[in-house]
Amino acid sequence: MSDKPAPIAIVLGSDSDLEVMVPCLEILAQLEIPYDLTVASAHRSPERAQQIAATARQRGLKIIIAAAGWAAHLPGVLAARTTLPVIGVPISSSPIGGLDALYSIVQMPPGVPVAAVGIDTARNAGILAAQILALDDPRLVERLRGLKKQMQESVEEQAAGIQKQWRERLGGSADE
Amino acid sequence: MSDKPAPIAIVLGSDSDLEVMVPCLEILAQLEIPYDLTVASAHRSPERAQQIAATARQRGLKIIIAAAGWAAHLPGVLAARTTLPVIGVPISSSPIGGLDALYSIVQMPPGVPVAAVGIDTARNAGILAAQILALDDPRLVERLRGLKKQMQESVEEQAAGIQKQWRERLGGSADE
Amino acid sequence: MSDKPAPIAIVLGSDSDLEVMVPCLEILAQLEIPYDLTVASAHRSPERAQQIAATARQRGLKIIIAAAGWAAHLPGVLAARTTLPVIGVPISSSPIGGLDALYSIVQMPPGVPVAAVGIDTARNAGILAAQILALDDPRLVERLRGLKKQMQESVEEQAAGIQKQWRERLGGSADE
Amino acid sequence: MSDKPAPIAIVLGSDSDLEVMVPCLEILAQLEIPYDLTVASAHRSPERAQQIAATARQRGLKIIIAAAGWAAHLPGVLAARTTLPVIGVPISSSPIGGLDALYSIVQMPPGVPVAAVGIDTARNAGILAAQILALDDPRLVERLRGLKKQMQESVEEQAAGIQKQWRERLGGSADE
Amino acid sequence: MSDKPAPIAIVLGSDSDLEVMVPCLEILAQLEIPYDLTVASAHRSPERAQQIAATARQRGLKIIIAAAGWAAHLPGVLAARTTLPVIGVPISSSPIGGLDALYSIVQMPPGVPVAAVGIDTARNAGILAAQILALDDPRLVERLRGLKKQMQESVEEQAAGIQKQWRERLGGSADE
């Protein structure tokens, strides 16, 4: 990878969120997009969170991906301090299945948006970031098209395999 | 089974939904209704999904059963491309117990209906499809009546067994 | 209209549900499908509800559409007594926006399905019923295709009109 | 126990609900209240369910306790056919934690009440039934008072034990 | 009315709940059941609430009906102090449609039941109370049967009227 600064910062509210975020890291690696990975809490280390956002553009960052559970203020708090796009990933770590994190991330009042993806869908945060970066990176467009094609082929393989799988597994009635 | 095309297509949003859909496949087999089983994703293979729906009637299909989790767009996307009835099965694969899939499937805006059954209730999708096909198939009406009778007898057996079960298991106070 | 019995019975849990169900009646009229319209409550007139369902097939009915609010047991109670398909319309008459009616209608346990449409979406109940009846009525297929084309054209007209509407209404910046 | 008919019928929507209902059976045994235990499904055996309710008063029953999960119509369907009080116990067997059963049981529209207790709180259904029967049974009032006293003493024992428990378990700082 | 004490106490958490509770008062009047009507708050007048419950049985009361909104503790707090049956009516006065009151009333932990009816369904609280009192009052059984018959006839009248209503109002296609 080049000396250019990574265009993406991934900020976790806690290092216990790493496990859920692995698919985000993996898809960025697959799409050959460098990223910084760090931890900052909107509540336990507010100064640190604010600094990450406030200095993001001058450090060459283009997108911030922030993941948090419970009253997940982190994405909104970062978005308050930067004009870069902030992608929020609600984590389902609370007893109510992540609805608290989802509402805290997506229901931002008018003026300061966060781009929310689904609960625990770290992979989608990575792809969304890539789609944004691809706006001026034709090679990345090609990789994203490759990814779409790959998904499509994987569905076709599943389709091809499922009748066989079903027949073997259950001796089912399908299409004899 | 005859050469006639299967009247039912079962479309899974992912082959990981097969497990939940087994009771649908089983009840169709029990009712002697042939079906096609395939995989198509509204998002990962939209062209494939659209083709399945757009060509369904001319391929002799009568009903599409579509199962999906999360933002389960598949049943609605299929319904947009066909005038055949589409039955949607919400799958509880997300962290919020399938409420997302339920709302995405049932809350179709006016004009393009999906017939929703309960979360993960694959068996009901199969029976509902059979009830529709039975409208011009008297033998199938008989099989559905048989099924209803079977359920009724099973309840009666449970009723007969439960006091015994309770007395044995706990030495309970019932009806001595 | 012919002497043939109406193929559809619309059953309201209360005559106060008529207003919400008007779009169902209208679309059936537009599609030239006769229907019976009546009132029966699963709780206030259970015998009547049961009779409607138990005699439905022999009276020549093919589909029952049942609308109810609150703990909307009506569709399920009818479905328990017939092997005809039952379409349920949850009505939003309670203080919790019809979620109670939706869950009561759609979450039928395995064995006795109800085909649920969205909260208050009476029009979709009518179209779904028509899609089922069209399975052996080629003229109805044509009418349903006409309806789909009509919706499509209406969207295109909206698309054509909206930039004009916006420019006139707000002097908006669109496409100058 | 005497020859008098049992005053309480416990009706389960399925024998798989027995496990959750055990605390109801136990408290009735403890309070020396005989009961009948049976299975009837509002959907799979509607005739049976209706008969249980319609004949309940003449068989000498005073209260019906009905337990069901999912779209739990059973208590409401029984209440439609009797003027005896019906107590409903929502069971959390669906993927949405029993909210469907709770709403289906408690949100009965005006005219036909069901007395709902909390999700899976079978013990409370038994105590509520006992409180009703105690209205003309002074000995049962005494037993219920005993139960209340027992609960109170149990709390006091817990209170006495908890500081000890905490000190032993964690070497906690409490009030040394 | 006789000198006998009223068998029912209706306790409102606030006099602003009176409006919602009117159908309860009306049905009790129709069924000729005397009642006391009062106000007591679990939080603003806890001593008063406790006294009402603690002295209820000795004052000749048989049932307490308690209505409250928000974190509706009143029914549970009364139930804690008496072995009489307590019926709780959740009021939809909060911004979340009464779900808070419903959960606070119905989700009583094991040991101290409240008989919950639906949100704002005051009439059902009255009928449930009457069903309980009818257990040793044959005349009240007759009145309850009359009420059930009345509801049934009212549904039949609605059924008779609705096709006419629909034809007049909309020139609908029904049954010409």
Added chain:
Amino acid sequence: MSDKPAPIAIVLGSDSDLEVMVPCLEILAQLEIPYDLTVASAHRSPERAQQIAATARQRGLKIIIAAAGWAAHLPGVLAARTTLPVIGVPISSSPIGGLDALYSIVQMPPGVPVAAVGIDTARNAGILAAQILALDDPRLVERLRGLKKQMQESVEEQAAGIQKQWRERLGGSADE
């Protein structure tokens, strides 16, 4: 009022929240507790919000009351920057009745608490603040006791008035 700095700062996320917060201002006035009233948004003016919290203790403040709607991060963002107690008031300004604000305020992850009161219950925020200040202010304890007594008397007056109110308004059957 003395020269002492006000012990309470009330921070609104927007001046449109003033209306809902009036009962908080009124109860503080009644309890003779001075307060500062200001506006700061966690997202639109993060620096301002942070300054208010970071300097609060040295300015002599003892408690911060923060009110916000939607993804109501304000109370949590303030709590991140101070060790003073922060009371959060969720405002029901969004289309989901304030559940978003409630979860965003109350579901703070371990380490940085916010003391949440109910949706729109501004008055309770004021009383809670007063209870805290009263811990070393015996005169305020007296005023709070007076308030409790006042509430109790008001309930008693409501109780006294309600039978009269009911009799006059509806000619009801109560206690004649």
Added chain:
Amino acid sequence: MSDKPAPIAIVLGSDSDLEVMVPCLEILAQLEIPYDLTVASAHRSPERAQQIAATARQRGLKIIIAAAGWAAHLPGVLAARTTLPVIGVPISSSPIGGLDALYSIVQMPPGVPVAAVGIDTARNAGILAAQILALDDPRLVERLRGLKKQMQESVEEQAAGIQKQWRERLGGSADE
């Protein structure tokens, strides 16, 4: 404005969504970002929706903003057909306050992201789009910074005005 194609397409599921989307159109105009405004329904005009997405990149578009209510499939259906970023705006037009639209938009399964903003928060969709476009448009960065400054100043003005407003309106006790 130049001849360059507009970088943003705003797609409404119905022209009835225009009213809610006005703040999106206004902020884009304020930020001098041209846009196309059109209507396409995922269900009533699926071919049209698909064409908009499939041809978007070659037509020079960079971002699609899609607004829809109910089972709001539109943003996801568009995202399935393009590698451009798609921003989804859930509209609160259904009886359950837009929760159906929110879940349908944000809970996209892994592979095909939609960037969701809050229910009805059209303005945030516009700002988020601008933040993305600003990644290679320094003048737009300046305008976004201006917007942030403007919001901050507006909060400061509100803060300056609110004590005055409160004192005038209620003769409140603040800071005398």
Added chain:
Amino acid sequence: MSDKPAPIAIVLGSDSDLEVMVPCLEILAQLEIPYDLTVASAHRSPERAQQIAATARQRGLKIIIAAAGWAAHLPGVLAARTTLPVIGVPISSSPIGGLDALYSIVQMPPGVPVAAVGIDTARNAGILAAQILALDDPRLVERLRGLKKQMQESVEEQAAGIQKQWRERLGGSADE
């Protein structure tokens, strides 16, 4: 520890809540704040609960922390009997993830506040209590500042460790 009475009483609705409350006990120990730990149920031992609250101030208590699950009336019932601040901890012991306890605790009607913390967040209850006590205890302010610093340093350590953790664990692409 001194002879002074403990300033905090921790009241559990049941000794089964101890496990969830351990982090509250631990943080109080770490902050060197003595506490009493006891059990009292609003429903099973109402007299005991009332006594604890009614005598709290004269026994030298300053704050009550009450934890309960289901229809968690305990905090509100205590708050009704004291003018001391009451902190409520909703416990997620019911099948609906603690939403019942949360609403029962936080949605207190105007007049009697409870300070709610998040579901199962016992640690926050302890910190909030400490923040209140610190208002006239400068040494406790220092300890709370130390705690905040500790959290901040822990986040910084997590940040330092996470790239290493990620690289080792998955051979990830981060920052090579």
